[in-house]
Amino acid sequence: MWQYKADIPETHYQNQCVKLLLQKLGAILFSYELKTDTMSFRLVRGGMQAREIVGFRRTMNAERRLMVHPDFLEQMxxxxxxxxxxxxxxxxDMGNPPTGKYSWYKFVIEQENDEYGHLGTVRGVMWRTDRLHDAAKEGGRFRSELDSVTGVANENGLLKEADRFLTGEGKKDINALVLVRLDCYGDLEKRLGKRGAETLLVRLCNSIGGKFRSGDVLAHLGDGAFAVFVRDVTSKPLLELNVKGIEAIFRPGNAEYGKYGMKCRITLAYSPEEGIRCRDLLNAARKKAPLL
Incomplete structure (x- = not known):
């Protein structure tokens, strides 16, 4: 096995490896102080260039200087x-000043409490994961295809992504549309408040999405209704067995969700026999009786 050289301390070697990795990613280190609303950025590549923004939330909201895409401002x-x-x-948009061109950035964070046990500092690493998106040309597309509460696709986004697959490489495959509808979602909003209900939706979105593959398309259709477009179904019985597992998270004995007293209806539709477009599958699923 390869060994560290004796004259290079292990901690120094590890620090150098981390620095090289961060440079390769073009990563940005950040630290946000909640009390003073101050954000500090350090770009690893190019000599750790520093940038500090006092009144960070105010800056994010400033007209024509949006660092965050409008669809993600509240979530950020x-x-x-x-x-x-x-x-x-x-x-x-990490331009200085912002240019109206956005990129996806992934975050890894740690939180630090103050002496009173309240959250005081959020620090971590962020790095760009895709190409630039021109807000003037593509911003409307993002607003029309993403659900502002959960961050996953909305109905428009679901239809577009699923139809792209159904008319392309998945044309000859068996595919499915799974529809999950919460009963009495309006009652949840009354009990938990709008913000509490939306937080619950985000958690449910993660739990439902965790039942499927990363290539399947998860969407929130609004009012507590979720849909998943499942690509290339190799076994209908296995899919239906997996889908029935979603119902289990709503049972009273579930540690995470049982206390909310929720119930759901789950239906499925398959292509090509019930439609060759996602809209056809969605309509078919809405008309079906729930799975037992």
Whole structure:
């Protein structure tokens, strides 16, 4: 096995490896102080260039200087306030000043409490994961295809992504549309408040999405209704068995969700026999009786 050279301390070697990795990613180190609303950035590549923004939330909201894509502004503020850490990717414009061109950035964070036990500092690493998106040309497309509460696709996004597959490489495959509808979602909003209900939706979104493959398309259709487009179904009985597992998270004995007293209806539709477009599958699923 390869050994470290005796004259190079292990901690020094590890630090150098981390630095090289961060440089390769083009990573940005950041630290956000909640009390002073101050954000500090350090770009690893190019000599750790520093940038500090006092009044960070005000800057994010400033007209024509949006660092955060409008669809993700509220979620980003909640993220840095410690209210929501379930989302870890955002569309950001890190230009100085912002240029209106956004990129996906992934975040890894740690939180530090102050002497009173309250969240005081959020620090971590962020790095760009895809190409630039021109807000003037593509911003409307993002707003029309993403659900602003959960961050997954909305109905428009689901239809577009699923139809791209159904008319392309998945044309000859058996595919499925799974529809999950919460009963009495309006009652949840009354009991938990709008913000509490939306936080619950984000958690449910992660739990439902965890039942499927990464290549399947998860969407929130609004009012507590979710849909999943499942590509290339090799066994209908296995899929239906897996889908029935979703119902288990709503049972009274479930440690995470049982206390909310929720019930759901789950239906499925298959292509090509019930439609060759996602809209056809969605309509078919809406008309079917729930799985037992």
């Amino acid at each position: 503020i909640a993220f840095f306030s410690g209210q929501n850490t379930e989302r870890d990717s955002f569309l950001l």
